[in-house]
Amino acid sequence: MLPPPIDQGTVLIIGATEGIGRELSRQLSRRVRTLVLVDRRAGRLEPLRDELLARNPTLGVLVHQCDICDPHQVDALLAFLEAHFVRVDVLVNNAAVGNRGLYAEERWGQVEETLQANVWAPALLTHRLLGPMLQRGRGGVLNIGSGAAQLFLPGSATFAATQRFLDGFTEALRLEVEDRGIAVTRVAPGPLWEAGVEDWEGGVAPFFHISLARCAREALVGFERGAPLVYPGFGHRWVMRLLPLLPRRLKRSLGRLALRGLERETLLSPQAPGLAAGRQVLLAGEPSPA
Numbered sequence: 001m002l003p004p005p006i007d008q009g010t011v012l013i014i015g016a017t018e019g020i021g022r023e024l025s026r027q028l029s030r031r032v033r034t035l036v037l038v039d040r041r042a043g044r045l046e047p048l049r050d051e052l053l054a055r056n057p058t059l060g061v062l063v064h065q066c067d068i069c070d071p072h073q074v075d076a077l078l079a080f081l082e083a084h085f086v087r088v089d090v091l092v093n094n095a096a097v098g099n100r101g102l103y104a105e106e107r108w109g110q111v112e113e114t115l116q117a118n119v120w121a122p123a124l125l126t127h128r129l130l131g132p133m134l135q136r137g138r139g140g141v142l143n144i145g146s147g148a149a150q151l152f153l154p155g156s157a158t159f160a161a162t163q164r165f166l167d168g169f170t171e172a173l174r175l176e177v178e179d180r181g182i183a184v185t186r187v188a189p190g191p192l193w194e195a196g197v198e199d200w201e202g203g204v205a206p207f208f209h210i211s212l213a214r215c216a217r218e219a220l221v222g223f224e225r226g227a228p229l230v231y232p233g234f235g236h237r238w239v240m241r242l243l244p245l246l247p248r249r250l251k252r253s254l255g256r257l258a259l260r261g262l263e264r265e266t267l268l269s270p271q272a273p274g275l276a277a278g279r280q281v282l283l284a285g286e287p288s289p290a
């Protein structure tokens with residue numbers, strides 16, 4: 001398999017201004033010819049563009065505001081790429097929505113948004129951008145998923161299921177295009193931390209945490225080596241490798257424990273929205289893989 005055309009290429013990053021997407025943008029800004037930064041909130045794209053240009057004044061940067069859950073905005077993004085004659089060499093499907101709440105008590109709108117951001121949008125964008133890559137015989141798709149794909153996660157039924165979609169999608173797509181010059185990789189991180197931000201509430205041992213910067217670095221190394229799947233971080237990687245060896249029965253027991261933990265957490269913290277009250281906690285990243 002050819003390595004993805006990162007050096008001097010054009011890389012499109014969805015969800016570029018926060019978290020892993022921002023770290024990928026920073027690390028790629030030293031190497032690529034052009035970055036196309038896409039995110040949904042106004043006012044965050046331009047500061048990132050200016051930061052990256054300050055680091056590398058020869059970098060080409062295009063920014064576009066787009067909510068990938070909105071089909072019209074995705075059409076507008078594709079039209080924007082066409083209008084600017086952008087030839088996307090590498091697509092990074094990074095933006096995702098995670099939520100916590102008992103499925104029956106979730107708002108349907110929240111379930112729908114999770115499905116659209118985590119399933120519909122990466123599928124559509126890949127479909128639209130893969131054809132031209134295949135015509136050129138070079139390209140890459142980097143799907144940022146989650147270790148949650150391997151877990152039975154009560155309280156995150158929709159999120160965990162969307163991660164299974166990304167797993168199956170990435171593996172099948174890779175087999176279809178690996179001999180045609182296209183690199184396809186899924187990254188499945190565990191708990192991450194950002195320097196200066198102490199917002200992790202998952203109760204996971206620090207051994208499993210890695211920084212966003214390291215996650216992005218390991219993602220890129222794996223992608224360029226042609227790895228089908230990257231589990232960033234030593235501790236997380238070993239847990240993820242051992243999980244498939246567990247019988248489903250045992251995984252269900254772990255899921256029950258996770259549910260008890262979630263209920264306790266909700267009951268003990270007066271600030272935490274109650275599961276029983278049907279309110280949901282929007283997560284920046286993924287739920288606790290306890």
Ligand SMILES: NC(=O)c1ccc[n+]([C@@H]2O[C@H](COP(=O)([O-])OP(=O)(O)OC[C@H]3O[C@@H](n4cnc5c(N)ncnc54)[C@H](OP(=O)(O)O)[C@@H]3O)[C@@H](O)[C@H]2O)c1
Pocket residue numbers: 014015016017018019020021038039040041066067068069094095096097098117144145146147188189190191192193284285286
């Ligand atoms: N952080 C973790 O611990 C962790 C662990 C495992 C896996 N992951 C995975 O890594 C990826 C990135 O996670 P992250 O923690 O870096 O996320 P993040 O900090 O929330 O950043 C994601 C970016 O994508 C944007 N975004 C979300 N929905 C969007 C939409 N519909 N349209 C356009 N942009 C949208 C977000 O905007 P808003 O700020 O407006 O939401 C944000 O700027 C996700 O796929 C996640 O599942 C993260």
